[in-house]
Amino acid sequence: MINNILEKVGNTPLIALKNYEKSNLNIFAKLEFYNPTGSVKDRAASYIINTLLNQGTINSETTLIESSSGNFGIALSAYARQKGLRFICVIDDTTLPVNEMMIRLQGAEVIKITEPDERGGFLLNRIRKIKEIVANTENIYWVNQYENPLNAEAYFNSLGNEICLEIPRQKLDYLFMGVSSGGTITGVSQRVKKKYPNAQIIAVDVEGSVIFGGKSRKRFIPGIGSSLRPKILDSAKIDDVVSVDENETIDCCIELLEKHNIYAGGSSGSVYAAVNKYFQMHQVDRPVNVMCVFADKGERYISTIYNAEWREMIEAYNLTPA
Ligand SMILES: Cc1ncc(COP(=O)(O)O)c(C=O)c1O
Numbered sequence: 001m002i003n004n005i006l007e008k009v010g011n012t013p014l015i016a017l018k019n020y021e022k023s024n025l026n027i028f029a030k031l032e033f034y035n036p037t038g039s040v041k042d043r044a045a046s047y048i049i050n051t052l053l054n055q056g057t058i059n060s061e062t063t064l065i066e067s068s069s070g071n072f073g074i075a076l077s078a079y080a081r082q083k084g085l086r087f088i089c090v091i092d093d094t095t096l097p098v099n100e101m102m103i104r105l106q107g108a109e110v111i112k113i114t115e116p117d118e119r120g121g122f123l124l125n126r127i128r129k130i131k132e133i134v135a136n137t138e139n140i141y142w143v144n145q146y147e148n149p150l151n152a153e154a155y156f157n158s159l160g161n162e163i164c165l166e167i168p169r170q171k172l173d174y175l176f177m178g179v180s181s182g183g184t185i186t187g188v189s190q191r192v193k194k195k196y197p198n199a200q201i202i203a204v205d206v207e208g209s210v211i212f213g214g215k216s217r218k219r220f221i222p223g224i225g226s227s228l229r230p231k232i233l234d235s236a237k238i239d240d241v242v243s244v245d246e247n248e249t250i251d252c253c254i255e256l257l258e259k260h261n262i263y264a265g266g267s268s269g270s271v272y273a274a275v276n277k278y279f280q281m282h283q284v285d286r287p288v289n290v291m292c293v294f295a296d297k298g299e300r301y302i303s304t305i306y307n308a309e310w311r312e313m314i315e316a317y318n319l320t321p322a
Contacts, residue, residue: 006082009035009042010158014166017260024284027275030163033265033297037075040295044183045075047154048143049083058141060084065133066143067126069095070222071296076143077106090129092122096222098300121227146230151183159184160191163291172199173288176274178224178267178295179203179211182233189237200239204274207245214243220314221246221266221305223296242274247318249273253298253305265296266305
């Protein structure tokens with residue numbers, strides 16, 4: 001028996017994708033949408049808040065602030081409220097209404113940036129806004145997922161550990177994870193390499209993201225990719241990067257639902273697409289265990305990826321040359 005659903009963070013199900021066609025590949029998916037607020041970000045939100053409180057870095061009077069228009073904002077608003085902390089979430093005009101609603105419903109104060117920055121996106125203006133508020137507010141803590149070492153530490157201690165304990169026959173050959181702030185892959189890769197030094201850690205990014213040096217382009221699917229390279233990634237142990245385009249992501253989300261009954265979020269489709277792409281280029285001549293992290297669920301994408309009209313619009317946009 002537990003006293004609050006938020007205590008159920010972690011220990012998410014691991015499933016085998018049984019009818020995967022490519023022989024020699026044993027594919028497993030870690031279903032992170034079974035976390036209490038619906039995504040892998042529960043792990044970081046819960047760990048960071050608990051650690052800061054235990055360390056005395058923050059106290060019950062502290063205001064937390066973060067820039068996030070999606071899963072991290074949703075997770076932070078829940079865990080902050082559970083601890084009685086004030087939380088300001090800086091979002092922008094592109095934030096999906098369903099995400100904004102969840103953040104507000106869970107008690108966060110929302111500041112919405114509507115002016116695009118000089119790069120045409122909103123990130124720079126979101127960060128400027130945060131710096132302005134931090135400079136003018138007493139006892140405030142900027143979570144700063146792109147640079148805060150606690151973000152990676154959260155995944156080292158939770159998801160990384162779980163993956164090491166769970167993989168069948170004590171062998172992990174490949175691990176595919178989507179990247180945005182870089183916290184998940186940094187922490188998990190450090191932990192997994194300790195147990196399986198030969199495991200190949202594959203970072204999954206999307207076209208239009210600049211994380212691994214790609215050319216910046218408008219992206220429509222949140223949760224994966226970034227318009228800056230997160231500092232936290234400097235200590236990640238990444239062996240290879242696979243970049244997929246959003247049309248591949250969309251196709252793979254639909255395929256996961258049709259073939260595996262998994263109603264997954266965008267980055268899960270990207271990860272699944274990356275597995276297909278990677279093993280088209282790298283033949284394996286022995287059975288290998290391949291782990292995928294599926295970070296969130298399809299519900300948050302019901303009006304986008306799972307909406308035929310939206311899909312047609314985005315597919316047409318993404319087929320035009322950059
Ligand atoms: C759906 C989804 N997938 C993947 C990620 C990537 O995680 P990280 O920010 O730790 O790189 C996120 C982060 O927000 C996410 O929301």
